[in-house]
Amino acid sequence: MSLRVYNTLTKQKEGFVPLEPGKVKMYVCGVTPYNHPHIGNARPFITWDVIKRYLEYSGYKVTHVQNFTDVDDKIIKAANKEGVSWDAIAARYIQGYFEVMDRLHVRRADVYPTVSGHMAEIITMVKTLIENGFAYVVDGDVYYQVESFPGYGKLSGRNLEDMKAGARVEVDTRKKHPMDFALWKSAKPGEPAWESPWGAGRPGWHIECSAMSKKYLGHSFDFHGGGSDLIFPHHENEIAQSEASAGVEEPFVRYWLHNGFITVNEEKMSKSLDNFFLVKDILAHYPAEVLRYFIVATHYRSPLDFSDERLTEAARSLERLRTAVENLRQMESMAGGGCTPAGDKLRESAIQAKRSFVEAMDDDFNTALAVSVLFGLAKEINIYQSSVVAGTEIPDVDALRQAKEAYYSVMDILGILVAEREGRGKEEEAAGVVEGLMELIIALRQDARQKKDWPTADKIRDSLAALGIVIEDSAQGSRWKQK
Incomplete structure (x- = not known):
């Protein structure tokens, strides 16, 4: 099609x-x-x-x-x-x-x-x-x-x-x-x-x-x-x-x-209703990948209802997809073997997943269906990993390669689990969290300065200084560095 x-x-x-x-x-x-x-x-x-x-x-x-x-x-x-x-x-x-x-x-x-x-x-x-x-x-x-x-x-x-x-x-x-x-x-x-x-x-x-x-x-x-x-x-x-x-x-x-429109707890988003959420405020409470997944998991023309419960559900769904990435990594590190019936099944699942993904996206960019395809492949990866861990299967290198290629290409187009696909370590992920938190703190301090709330702005600066973090202000904005 x-x-x-x-x-x-x-x-x-x-x-x-x-x-x-x-x-x-x-x-x-x-x-x-x-x-x-x-x-x-x-x-x-x-x-x-x-x-x-x-x-x-x-x-x-x-x-x-x-x-x-x-x-x-x-x-x-x-x-x-x-x-x-x-x-x-x-x-x-x-x-x-x-x-x-x-x-x-x-x-x-x-x-x-x-x-x-x-x-x-x-x-x-x-x-x-x-x-x-x-x-x-x-x-x-x-x-x-x-x-x-x-x-x-x-x-x-x-x-x-x-x-x-x-x-x-x-x-x-x-x-x-x-x-x-x-x-x-x-x-x-x-x-x-x-x-x-x-x-x-x-x-x-x-x-x-x-x-x-x-x-x-x-x-x-x-x-x-x-x-x-x-x-x-x-x-x-x-x-x-x-x-x-x-x-x-x-x-x-x-x-x-x-x-389509976004509603908040099934009400139309409106400043007058105090349900008008800034992205930077949402990202102070939820990882960016959760918000992105939340949006792509629904077809773009469909209405989308925003709530804490739905973001929490999105986080759980994303964790299930992340588990399959971790299982692929684990199996890649093991010694490989030849073709087996289980490996053939995984290989066919990967081929079918790519085919189904293209069919979904060719149907008016149906990301909701594309996400379901991704979950289907994740399930097959996890089943195969269970057999490997149990010792009943030796990892089929070619089957794993095809499963990974299909799984990663779908995630790349959807733009999710970027850190996991790029193989970043926990320390690098933590550094990204710190960077995000510092951006938030600097933004809060900048808001205080614009409102001429000098006591709050100075308290933020001094508290960071006590932690060994220096704020440098200039005409181009503020930046931070460690002493």
């Missing part, structure tokens, strides 16, 4: 045919860096990390672009609250993003464009939309005219007239239609602004992704991903902007993939 994916645009599974043979181009909507990433952010980035790994495993050359929305109302608000510049806030939380995603073994995208770094491309696209009759200027603001684009609503399945009748936003009489959206916003006091043909201002939210994806991936590309909450209006507006500005018949995106 070849790869089939569920396309949000067509509302059905479709066979994947890349725009260019052997190549895949994909764009994933990134974070707005006004705070540390939360659990809802972690899901799409882990999901697309697995998708990219599998596509590369399948032989494709992948170009992966993921943006940072570093010019935004929330960033400006956070900057004004702290009395710092907007770009200082963005830089801080972009760094915070990489810190937690590195711990979750999310491999880096090929390009991480920022809004502030692509003003020329954004302004050019807005000018094109105006010239082509899809946008209009009002008092230094530029709006996209949704009625000018016949396909508006095709991704979300919404009807423009129904949206107009049900619009709850305050009516702006300057707009030609209530659903017209801003491409460029005129400058306001105390906000960052860039010069444009319509006066000083900054981009609207949606135009950024259209301009940046075009620069790095062209008018049309294979995959566009993000959370289900982005289908409307963000991705709907991206289609309208991109296809209207391109002037070609090719679709902006061939396959739209959206991950």
Whole structure:
């Protein structure tokens, strides 16, 4: 079976045919860096990390672009609250993003464009939309005219007239239609602004992704991903902007993939409900590999309920998979023998596991089924190990090699048990824990300093000094070292 994916645009599974043979181009909507990433952010980035790994495993050359929305109302608000510049806030939380995603073994995208770094491309696209009759200027603001684009609503399945009748936003009489959206916003006091043909201002939210994806991936590309909450209006507006500005018949995106929502104890995640969990806080209580496993063990389109109980269950499941790794290692160290019926069975299990894994992933990247395949192979490895330990079997070197190759390749694509697969010792694992704890302590101290809670910040520094750990502060941040 070849790869089939569920396309949000067509509302059905479709066979994947890349725009260019052997190549895949994909764009994933990134974070707005006004705070540390939360659990809802972690899901799409882990999901697309697995998708990219599998596509590369399948032989494709992948170009992966993921943006940072570093010019935004929330960033400006956070900057004004702290009395710092907007770009200082963005830089801080972009760094915070990489810190937690590195711990979750999310491999880096090929390009991480920022809004502030692509003003020329954004302004050019807005000018094109105006010239082509899809946008209009009002008092230094530029709006996209949704009625000018016949396909508006095709991704979300919404009807423009129904949206107009049900619009709850305050009516702006300057707009030609209530659903017209801003491409460029005129400058306001105390906000960052860039010069444009319509006066000083900054981009609207949606135009950024259209301009940046075009620069790095062209008018049309294979995959566009993000959370289900982005289908409307963000991705709907991206289609309208991109296809209207391109002037070609090719679709902006061939396959739209959206991950499901995360709930917390079966309630929708919300700051107002106080169930809005930052990844760095979760990782202070659970190993990063547990959180990653928790996410990949569910199909990306399915809803995912977050709770302590489910993370604890994920930790137990991961331990079962780890046991099979340890058993493989133990058997590798023993003297090998020739083929036996038990060895033949393990060898066939490994071959079947790889086949079943590919079938699962080819079915819309079904990681839940892929994980069950992994458990099936783990069971066969453990059964074989029991026979070896009991002395009824001498390890079949070739069977063990094939079992290990299959087991490790699946785990590599899922991105789990990295330390175990790389053969790290307990001391190295402990060093990683210490590094993570120090990052947490430094972050807590930095939060205290930003709140001008000097007694707490000094107490953390002095307590660490008493343990022989020195904190060095600089304009680039804080770092630690042992005396």
